[in-house]
Structures are given as C-alpha cells and as structure tokens.
Amino acid sequence: AQTVTQSQPEMSVQEAETVTLSCTYDTSESDYYLFWYKQPPSRQMILVIRQEAYKQQNATENRFSVNFQKAAKSFSLKISDSQLGDAAMYFCAYRSISNFGNEKLTFGTGTRLTIIP
C-alpha cells in the first residue's frame, strides 16, 4: 500500500517570502499522480497543483511550484511571494494511475502554514 508522509506539522513564513513544504511517499508503482491540496479555515479542499510521475518537468501554477524527485520519492511544494490568503492546511496526496478502479487519493497528515504579516 502507498503511504504519504508530511514531516512538518506546522510551518510559518513572513509575508512576501518563499516557503517550501515537504512531502515524501512510498510506492512500488512506476506511474502515478501527485497532488497538493489546500484547506483554508473554511474547510474547503482546494486543488493547488498536480504532477504526473511520467513527466520530468516540474509543475507550476503561478506562485506555486513543485520539486518532484522521482528517485527520492519526494514531492515538495514551493510557495513564492507568500500572501495572507495562503494561510491554510496543505495536504500532499498520491493516486495510482496503473489500474482503472484504483482511484482513491492517499493523503498525508498535512502541514499547517501560517503567514506572518
């Protein structure tokens, strides 16, 4: 079974600075998807960014980018120019792609990000 580990329960960053959230995972599969979801105090789970394992290029969405290291099974999220609205819980998630019908997301335990004004 796949596991996802987020070793930083809490992080804080000064507004406008850059912060990196860590995520590692364990799998025997060669192809899969990885995601970062954001959960603000409203509880809504919001997709931040996704990465297909077969793509070597790191995904980028505006101020959000990932550092995907497949061999190391590492998938970190970098937030540039941090804004107050970025304050939230961030979850890393894994999804198998090899078998249709095996579509569940496996989540890490989350990292609570605080933005310091």
Next chain:
Amino acid sequence: DAGVIQSPRHEVTEMGQEVTLRCKPISGHNSLFWYRQTMMRGLELLIYFNNNVPIDDSGMPEDRFSAKMPNASFSTLKIQPSEPRDSAVYFCASSYALAEAGTDTQYFGPGTRLTVL
C-alpha cells in the same frame, strides 16, 4: 459550474439517530468519492462509485454506514445508528474517469461537519 454540492453543511444529532448526508457531483463527472476527516485519522476514503456503481467500499467502517448513488447526479451516505465516534467532517468529491487512463483530478465539496452527541 456550481462545483460539488453537499448538504447539510452542519449536522448535530444524538447518538442512535439516523443521519443522511447528501452530495451532488459536478455535472458530467462519472466518479464520486466519500471521504471522512478526523483529527485522529486524517483524511480517509470511505467509498467510491464509478458510473453509479460502487467500486471500492473497503473504507466503510462498519455496517452502520451505507452509501448509494441512484443516479449520476446524486449520492447519499447514511449512518444508522449514529455514534459519537462518527463525529467528523465528511467530504464528497467527484471526477471524470477515463477508462484507459484512470481518473482525472478530484474536486471536493465544502464538507458536512457532523456532530453526534
């Protein structure tokens, strides 16, 4: 698009009562997922459907939990009888699954916060 719709947003009930949570997926999506979020266990998949058929219900905690998807635009998660340990946030998510490639990104509803007294 209205996104995934869940109702009610909050539910408070007494132990032993029946609870029904409702979900309307994004129009056109053919996979639907029910997740539960607790402090102790994090986010965990309860059950998911593809084309209205349950594919994986291994996460359903016990027989008190049941889920149905009578049509492509509606699903329910029922707990009968409810217990205090069922208190959690229940999320519904939907996606569009391609048979040859697995599911695309899951989009989450706002969640239902359930409190069982």
